[in-house]
Amino acid sequence: MLRLEKRPNPSRFWLYATPVVAVVLTMFFGGLLFALMGTNPFAVIRTIFWDPLFGEFAFYLRGQLLVKAGPLILIAIGLSLGFRAGIWNIGAEGQYIMGAICGAAVGLAVYPTENRLIFPLMILAGAFGGWAWAMIPAILKTRFNTNEILVSLMLVYVAQTILAKASTGFLKNPEGMGFPGSRNFSGYPAAANPELIAGSGLHWGGVAALIVAVAAWVLLSRHIIGFQIRLSGQAPRAARFHGVNPSRLVVLCMGLSGALAGLAGLFEVTGPAGQISIDFNVGYGFTAIIVAFLGRLNPIGIVLAGVLMALTYVGGEMASTNLRLPAAAIQVFQGMLLFFLLGVDVLTNYRIRMAKGG
Amino acid sequence: MTDERTVLLAVEGITKTYPGVVANSDVTFSIRRGEVHALLGENGAGKSTMVKMMYGLVKPDSGRMTWNGAAYTPGSPGEARSTGVAMVFQHFSLFEALNVAENVALGMENPPPMKELSARIRAVSEEYGLPLDPSRMVGDLSAGERQRVEIIRCLLQDPKLLIMDEPTSVLTPQEVEILFKTLRQLSSEGTAILYISHKLEEIRSLCDAATILRRGKVVGTADPRASTARELAEMMVGATLTPPARRPGEKGKVMLGVSDLSVASPIPFGTSLKNVAFTVAAGEVLGIAGVAGNGQDELLLALSGELRASPDRVRIDDAPVGDLGPIDRRRAGMVSAPEDRLGHAAAPDMSLIENAFLTAQARKGLTNKGFIDWPATRAYAEAVIKDFDVRTPGAHVAARALSGGNLQKFVVGRELMQAPKVIVINQPTWGVDAAAAASIRQAILDRAAEGAAVVVISQDLDELLEIADRFAVLNEGRLTQPRPVEGLTIDEIGLMMGGAHGMEVAHHAEA
Known part of the structure; x- marks a missing residue:
């Protein structure tokens, strides 16, 4: 009989080995799934993990990797700070949308003025939009002890409705011949977020993601606020004994994650998406939750996890078009990754022992 | 036989x-x-x-x-x-x-x-x-x-x-x-x-x-x-024991003053504090006894700063601190050690270094503009481990890997080594072996001799009588008038503690 036994100290080896083991297990069982569906599993795995990096169309797909990884990392880092403290912001998707709308609105309001301050101003507005949207669940939690998971999640649907209203109403392109959607920022240089190195897929969002990852790492490992975040998540009573003010921490963590999600939305709408539209690249806010956990809530881990997740997205799209796999199969594959990660994660704190029967 | x-x-x-x-x-x-x-x-x-x-x-x-x-x-x-x-x-x-x-x-x-x-x-x-x-x-x-x-x-x-x-x-x-x-x-x-x-x-x-x-x-x-x-x-x-030596120190000015302190308990089924009042002078040890669950935990929370009141309800060295949180109270000179070591006094999954930072940050100057001085924190943790004979493979070990007694030594040492003006400890020797308990009591008395005002909350009457100068009892959230330990009999203490449990009638059936 197998028995789990708590380790006296968390295992350093398994802390780093679990993501690798989880990826290998996902490849194996995912391959099994694809084989049962009648597709060559090796071809699928190669299409997902190899082709985007080194295949025939890698010159294009590699760029797509950074385009997708940037916002995922930016949002996941913000979320991870809250998750570390036991504050569960599930509504990053809504904060992402509100950041995009606020930032875009500032740019569109001054169209077509050309001024170098416009884009920085839009960045601030984007961060503000996400921050303000996250403040709603934060203040409701600190004042009335509401559940931030439910409130932030429900506000996503409110934000989606506002997005629909924006693209068909108050931000609609007056020269758009009636089609929904705002003006395209690619035609407005002062407010655009172009690719910085041609073909790399790197735009200001990717740069921001890297800066934020380093800043978050320093915060968590070197700064007292990072210590308080970690302490509150691990031992809430010890945190109060240390002197953490739980309400202030909720406001700080929700605010930070909201602002970063808002930034991601702003960079997305001015760059890869180009315009506010009813269904402008949505979904990053939810996927970032997976990225945050896949990266073990560690800034460096999140950067790697963001790139890995982007890979399964880009590769998954390739697999479904080239090998005619249903999109659901690819989603199952991505879900497996999280499943195995959380499953193998047990080994960090527990070891498996053979127990004698009885 | x-x-x-x-x-x-x-x-x-x-x-x-x-x-x-x-x-x-x-x-x-x-x-x-x-x-x-x-x-x-x-x-x-x-x-x-x-x-x-x-x-x-x-x-x-x-x-x-x-x-x-x-x-x-x-x-x-x-x-x-x-x-x-x-x-x-x-x-x-x-x-x-x-x-x-x-x-x-x-x-x-x-x-x-x-x-x-x-x-x-x-x-x-x-x-x-x-x-x-x-x-x-x-x-x-x-x-x-x-x-x-x-x-x-x-x-x-x-x-x-x-x-x-x-x-x-x-x-x-x-x-x-x-x-x-x-x-x-x-x-x-x-x-x-x-x-x-x-x-x-x-x-x-x-x-x-x-x-x-x-x-x-x-x-x-x-x-x-x-x-x-x-x-x-x-x-x-398995060794000869030496009872702690008391150095009769000069009783100085009042360092901790608590007046008319009433706080609602944050704990379910907890006991609220009702009009608690006492003072402790420099060099003095006040022992607070009482059956578990009569407000001991709440008193510690109210003194450590986790529960707040109006400013002048708690005074450290004459400065009103009743509305301040734990970090500010530590700056004002007070250290405290709660009863529950694992989860309250220390974070179980954090290392002893991080746990040293937990309370020593303010008084030992372990931060610079918010950035943590980890080498200095490690040095402090190692000093605590050495001075209080904490048995551990090193300071990097997680708190939960230590035995209860060793963690208690670490927690008490971490507080006592901060050169405090006021010390508040709940159950200082709970679960600690006799030799270690003696050394913890000695360390507390040494700090008092150096001029600290000490409050020891304990359920061990022998311990209180051994180290306290004055003695009071918490009973359903109320504190009795502190009395000098000298001349106090076990019967008197029992009556101070008992009352509420209706024990007087217990054996009448037999009599």
């Missing part, structure tokens, strides 16, 4: 090992009918493992037990109970939302109808002088009354051997007296009692024989009535 015919339970060569620990090694002793037998030893000496084997909760690796001469191998507590072994645990297993009779019924194999059971509970409680109303909710009972529920639950099974694990830790002196009367009565009726404790005076007044364990081995037997407490303690510890 042992008469074969009267031996009830004999333990022969019992050994039990856990991964990395030998809990019991070749333990041999026997309990005779009607005998009150003490099992004596420090924390971790193997007492609990031994009785768990007797009660069928743990299986020995080797050795054997005999009951009335026949082999005794209980596979479960149910089997042990049907043989005639009953046990009262240190931690009660009662449902607060059920009444006494329902709780008793839950612990029985074949409970009789409620009405009959209630009548039997009443009969047994009167017979043994343990007043208890079968229809009362357990949630409304005091700790002493809850223990009576457990005892009566055992007595209803008509046991031949009653095992009691540290039964007096939650009782007032008067309640202890009542319990002892009951136990003596049981013993005179032929029930053997195995009494587990490290309180030596109790054992000397109650027990007929004692077996002393140290590090899992029997290191001796003694006649407790013929030995002094000191002799027993030295057998238990």
